[in-house]
Amino acid sequence: MLIAQSLVLSFLPALLVPHVNAGEQLRYRIVNGAHQNISIYTIANVSQASISWTGSTNDVSFAYNPALLGKPPQLLDAGAHWSNTVYGPIWIDFWSAKVADVQPKLGLVRLHLTLVRREPSTDESIYEEQAGDVTFVNGIMTNFALSGYLTTAADGTAPYYRQDVTYDPSELQSSFPISRHVTLIGTVP
Numbered sequence: 380m381l382i383a384q385s386l387v388l389s390f391l392p393a394l395l396v397p398h399v400n401a402g403e404q405l406r407y408r409i410v411n412g413a414h415q416n417i418s419i420y421t422i423a424n425v426s427q428a429s430i431s432w433t434g435s436t437n438d439v440s441f442a443y444n445p446a447l448l449g450k451p452p453q454l455l456d457a458g459a460h461w462s463n464t465v466y467g468p469i470w471i472d473f474w475s476a477k478v479a480d481v482q483p484k485l486g487l488v489r490l491h492l493t494l495v496r497r498e499p500s501t502d503e504s505i506y507e508e509q510a511g512d513v514t515f516v517n518g519i520m521t522n523f524a525l526s527g528y529l530t531t532a533a534d535g536t537a538p539y540y541r542q543d544v545t546y547d548p549s550e551l552q553s554s555f556p557i558s559r560h561v562t563l564i565g566t567v568p
Contacts (some may be wrong), residue, residue, distance in 0.1 A: 385431040392453045394488050395443040397518035404567040405441045410560040441520050448474050455481050470498040486517040506530045526558035
């Protein structure tokens with residue numbers, strides 16, 4: 380399903396403003412665990428104030444997403460960091476970003492990301508923790524990789540505990556590795 384999206388550029392430092400043109404297409408390979416697909420973003424309009432495009436509904440696209448990762452500082456120096464909390468309908472995401480590498484002459488910014496997601500429910504709690512990097516060149520994401528673990532626990536184990544019931548955490552908790560990789564595979568001018 381394609382959806383129209385836009386980005387107000389005043390929220391971004393110059394190094395994260397995508398250098399794209401109207402009509403340009405950016406193609407990405409997305410590997411989410413064992414599943415793979417291709418995502419295409421078509422630039423609809425570019426102005427000094429904003430960029431609009433159509434593409435899939437992934438939370439990670441070709442441009443830095445301040446609604447997801449938080450508002451970065453205007454000056455991106457190595458070591459600068461910020462965080463953001465996103466409330467979904469059944470989950471809460473805690474994102475943290477830290478500038479791992481910045482090379483202005485190359486237009487390169489690499490951020491180290493961490494994500495902690497909690498999905499509490501009445502029967503079980505899901506806790507997800509991932510870490511990895513995202514790289515932008517001339518404001519266009521070229522690589523995004525997160526990996527970590529997803530843990531499902533009965534309501535009595537963690538992070539939410541009911542005092543009136545005793546559980547054996549080894550029997551009611553499962554954990555497995557998860558990963559997500561997005562790679563730019565080409566552009567069509």
